[in-house]
Amino acid sequence: MSNKIESHLVEDRVFKPSKEFSAKARISSLSQYKKLWQESVDKPNVFWAREAKELSWRQTWTKVLDWKAPDAKWFVGGKLNVCENCVDRHAAGPRRNKAAIIFEGEPGDKRVITYGQLQREVSQFANVLLAKGVKAKDRVLVYMPMIPEAAVAMLACARIGAVHSVVFGGFSSDSIVDRLEDSGATHVVTADGGWRRGKIVPLKDNVDEALERYKGIKSVVVFKRTGQDIQMKSGRDTWWHDDISKVSAKHEAKAFDSEHPLFILYTSGSTGKPKGILHTSGGYLTGAYTTCKYVFDMRDEDVYWCTADVGWITGHSYIVYGPLAMGVTQVMYEGAPNQPDFGRFWQMVEEYGVTIFYTAPTAIRAFIKAGDHFPAKHDLSSLRLLGSVGEPINPEAWMWYHEKIGGGRCPIVDTWWQTETGAIMITPLPGCTPLKPGTATLPFFGVDAAILDEEGHECKPNEGGRLVIRKPWPSMTRTIYGDKGRYKKTYWSDYKGMYTAGDGARRDKQGNFWIVGRLDDVLNVSGHRLGTAEVESALVGHPAVAESAVVGRPDDLKGQAVVAFVTLKEGIEGTPALQKELREHVGKVIGAIAKPDDLHFAPALPKTRSGKIMRRLLKELVATGNVTGNTTTLEDFNVIATLQKNLGSG
Numbered sequence: 001m002s003n004k005i006e007s008h009l010v011e012d013r014v015f016k017p018s019k020e021f022s023a024k025a026r027i028s029s030l031s032q033y034k035k036l037w038q039e040s041v042d043k044p045n046v047f048w049a050r051e052a053k054e055l056s057w058r059q060t061w062t063k064v065l066d067w068k069a070p071d072a073k074w075f076v077g078g079k080l081n082v083c084e085n086c087v088d089r090h091a092a093g094p095r096r097n098k099a100a101i102i103f104e105g106e107p108g109d110k111r112v113i114t115y116g117q118l119q120r121e122v123s124q125f126a127n128v129l130l131a132k133g134v135k136a137k138d139r140v141l142v143y144m145p146m147i148p149e150a151a152v153a154m155l156a157c158a159r160i161g162a163v164h165s166v167v168f169g170g171f172s173s174d175s176i177v178d179r180l181e182d183s184g185a186t187h188v189v190t191a192d193g194g195w196r197r198g199k200i201v202p203l204k205d206n207v208d209e210a211l212e213r214y215k216g217i218k219s220v221v222v223f224k225r226t227g228q229d230i231q232m233k234s235g236r237d238t239w240w241h242d243d244i245s246k247v248s249a250k251h252e253a254k255a256f257d258s259e260h261p262l263f264i265l266y267t268s269g270s271t272g273k274p275k276g277i278l279h280t281s282g283g284y285l286t287g288a289y290t291t292c293k294y295v296f297d298m299r300d301e302d303v304y305w306c307t308a309d310v311g312w313i314t315g316h317s318y319i320v321y322g323p324l325a326m327g328v329t330q331v332m333y334e335g336a337p338n339q340p341d342f343g344r345f346w347q348m349v350e351e352y353g354v355t356i357f358y359t360a361p362t363a364i365r366a367f368i369k370a371g372d373h374f375p376a377k378h379d380l381s382s383l384r385l386l387g388s389v390g391e392p393i394n395p396e397a398w399m400w401y402h403e404k405i406g407g408g409r410c411p412i413v414d415t416w417w418q419t420e421t422g423a424i425m426i427t428p429l430p431g432c433t434p435l436k437p438g439t440a441t442l443p444f445f446g447v448d449a450a451i452l453d454e455e456g457h458e459c460k461p462n463e464g465g466r467l468v469i470r471k472p473w474p475s476m477t478r479t480i481y482g483d484k485g486r487y488k489k490t491y492w493s494d495y496k497g498m499y500t501a502g503d504g505a506r507r508d509k510q511g512n513f514w515i516v517g518r519l520d521d522v523l524n525v526s527g528h529r530l531g532t533a534e535v536e537s538a539l540v541g542h543p544a545v546a547e548s549a550v551v552g553r554p555d556d557l558k559g560q561a562v563v564a565f566v567t568l569k570e571g572i573e574g575t576p577a578l579q580k581e582l583r584e585h586v587g588k589v590i591g592a593i594a595k596p597d598d599l600h601f602a603p604a605l606p607k608t609r610s611g612k613i614m615r616r617l618l619k620e621l622v623a624t625g626n627v628t629g630n631t632t633t634l635e636d637f638n639v640i641a642t643l644q645k646n647l648g649s650g
Ligand code: PRX
Pocket: 267, 313, 314, 388, 389, 390, 391, 392, 393, 414, 415, 416, 417, 418, 419, 420, 440, 501, 502, 503, 515, 517, 518, 524, 527, 528, 529
């Protein structure tokens, strides 16, 4: 908490929305935005009631907000079915035969699912879950590739009031075990495998391995995607296609309370144990829906594509719940952006006439590196709006995205938010906000964001501080599953009654928010959060390792690369083979994204006199090759000198 946050970036380029875009936009001038924003924070009851009314409620709320920090209840007494809002209400009207999902698998297989079909598939799968004995509030772990059935499984859970916990397909069996244990899940939905970079991700094998250790699972439903041989345990495992053939395609959706739990999604924190972020129904859906409407300006005629995976919050809010609640047509893609080459996305944009495209800075940087000739080969003129999420976008990456993908005409919405916030919080509105490359600009409706110093005073323009949200918002997380204490301590204890995001930021004179990055020991690797403590625990779990310290190093492609310093147990030699083994070990314990990019053996780690590892010094060392920061609390300066020498910079 003691380091001053500095940011030296100065950006003067300003891009105003075009007259054509503004003319059609829902919010077309800054003054209209300001007026509505003021209402939304002064009278949240009025603003949010108006938005929520656009959804379909079985019973209207009696009170919009019940707030006693940090406990929020939104749309108290209201009842709805989230799945009905995303599927049935469209299937019952003129959108019945409209494409909900245009799917492309990595090998090139294609499928279009209409809202009418989606209703039948979701109803069928809801009946399957019910037949397996799944009840409201039961936790269902979903470990799927990026295929429409992932969304079907999630929506089917929502339909029957079960709580899904989606685990990203890139995570390992150990990560599955952690999440099963923490959530107390009783059922699993998975696939035999998924396609990624031409290879099969062995999803079912990973589940089998996890279930050797976690015994609480009653059923595993397996979707056949890749077709390789897998084990099916009789009495526990069944095939999706067999199960659905036995049930009706009709299911009457029941209404659930607005605060009924919808899902748990795990995210990294500054300790080793991932946090189970809990989201509930009415408020979450209202947040996802409202942001799709205003931020992405979604219209019935749009073809929207978000390239995230459903295993992350972006996939939950901006592939499944938000766009489907809006009734839009969206593209879903299973695989890697460079399969067979870096033209894949642009070929798909051209083929489907994508109008709104939402991706991450790390992907943009990879495209820049691959070369302009990939997008140049394709007609991208259908695009009208671009989005970015996951980490600060470098101004040069912004410019490239604007020019090479957006043809200089598409606004870019740089959206800041988090797993915990459920929906976009700081963002331009494409019809009215002047854009500057690198800033997420202004708070969304209902978001009272501010930057405070350590004493709780608001920072002056351009002064760095901590990003907080001073008022509750509908899609905010309600708790860390099973750990209210950690929820209060992590988010609500720095400043009374305010949510601390854990990010450092500054505001410029126009009020734009510039996000600097995490203030805690959380890395942002390719737009994904990774706790340094998690990687350290994984390393220390290896029999050769005595101690480890993990820090981030700036990386052109990933944003941050993972750098591990490892002290070995007495008598063990740090060989290249062991280095490789340790990297693989982390991949096995957490998942490939956590594998250290650099792994250094260190005779000792820099510590304070009280024995705390000084990651700050290591961070500086790997970023600059030097240590100039304050070392007065360092127990033994020789440790740093040795590391510096070993890294070849001393
Ligand atoms: O540090 C911020 C960064 O990502 C963190 C949230 O990570 P996660 O919960 O995994 O959600 C990512 C997708 C919503 C934030 O604390 N972050 C996210 N979006 C931006 C960002 N940093 C700067 N600009 C953004 N647009």
